[in-house]
Amino acid sequence: MQRFVDGAIADFSPVSVSFSANGHGARGVNAYKFDLHFYSLIDDEQATFVVSDNKIELLIRKLEPAWWPRLVATPQKPHWLKVDFDRWRTEDDMEQEKDEAPRDVRQDYEKEYNDLQRQELGYVKEKTKKVYLMFYNLAMFVGYLYVVSVMGVLYYRDGYNSITKAYSHVGNAFKFVQLLQYLEVMHPLFGYTKGSPLVPFFQVSGRNFILFLMIEWEPRMHAKPVVFYVFLIWSLVELIRYVICPSSPRSHRTNILFYLCSYPFYLSQLLGREVGLLTWLRYTIWIPLYPMGIVCEGIIVLRNIPYIEETKRFTVEMPNKLNITFDMVLFLKLYLLLLILPGTYLVMSHMSKLRAKKLGRGRGKRRQLHAD
Template sequence: MFSFRLVYIFSYNLFQFCGHTWILANTIARFFTFGRDALADTFYSVAFVMGLCQLLSILELFHIADGIEKARLLPRFIQVMEKNLLLIMVIMLEEIQSKPVVCVLFFLWNILDLLRYPHELLCVMDTPSIAMLWTRYTLWIPLYILSVATEGVTVYQALPYIEPAALSSARSPGPVPLLLCLPALALGASVTVWQLLKERQHHLGKWNKKMKRK
């Protein structure tokens, strides 16, 4: 029997899956069409859909808190906030929007989400797949670490464009808050990876016990 909560969470995961699939397909198609030149305007071609998907990802915190989705709140909170804050920074600093690192960052974000949302859809339909489960909780971790490293590079490349504003305005906070983001990213990533390893052990262990019972 279908319930509103089931239809809602299925629709949410399906929307996110379709949105990130479109972004990834658009990015790859533009790269094969225009080559390296496509890196410069990737942000402009996918920014709206990316911003919408990342903004809606805040709902996942309420999903976990409400029990609709079974996951750890802390690592998801860190992931959602770091993505949204980085995206806001990129939107505010037009100078870095055309840099290749932004294209790489968006590419990694989409790969990560396309490893997660299909698994969530299968779980909602009560048809879990061991291949998707293993991929979700194994490949996701090194890719997440790589994405955090790319986020750090993005922040570092944004520093020169913050400094002129800091010199021209006494009220501007300058690059100090961005510098503080680097150790914060490292700390947040360490906590998230630790939590994800625990999730991996739990879910794969649970699956193995289920298979042994059969």
């Protein structure tokens, strides 16, 4: 989990932290950074840091309240790492240090192991899960970039007339990438990503409800200008997640996958890159785009109500074999009510909390943190 506060970036993982910032030291203004690989797992979801005028404090908690014989994974601690004895805690039974379980040196000495692979193989072997996620994110980036590019070129060529033709030109491509997003529901189930599968399921299903039932099934909606706008807003939201970073790749990385996939935001997270601007955009651009997207979705549902009243599409009336009834018009009215009132509040409040967690709460809301 990457945190970004006042130009400083801390990238927390369950086993490490990577910190970088620009500051004024003994040699003037310089870029400072360090990496720590911890002895055991930490709670990277709750880890955070605060920047004050004269110091930077990181609050990192252990995932399990167990005794650690040392802070870092390797027996040799960095020469610059000092002990704050005012906050030092001791273990009553020091015999636990003698019973330390065997450790994987490939993880404790990850940098040295990767350097050895580069020397012997010419590249670093990546885990299958990581390679899959890189290609998945690259495919999604290309898909949404295609949609935005086609819509932009057509608008530049034909002007306002292209707005009514957006669905005929990019509708199939948009349906493909939206269906592909259901893979993000599967990722948490298989342990590829963290979090609950319910959140991406409801997000993807909500969009697909609008795309397939409200637009695809009603030909009269295809030429509506609101379809162009909702495609544009959805695509921009997703492109920010996969947007290309202008920074150049690190010179010491020789893996070809790095050159292919190192720029987009999620790929930068997979590869441990520190891109503060992308992080800020990822958790800020939703402020104008989400309300506009909700308004466009509401307009699409509202415009479909008279069409469904006319065609009785998706409506189940009595009598029938199942002896049930379903009024699609009533369902859309309830959906519209829930989308505008509690739906907007829940989405915006969730994103606001997530933004505060990722980017920090500002100087006025900083808390004095203590080492754990």
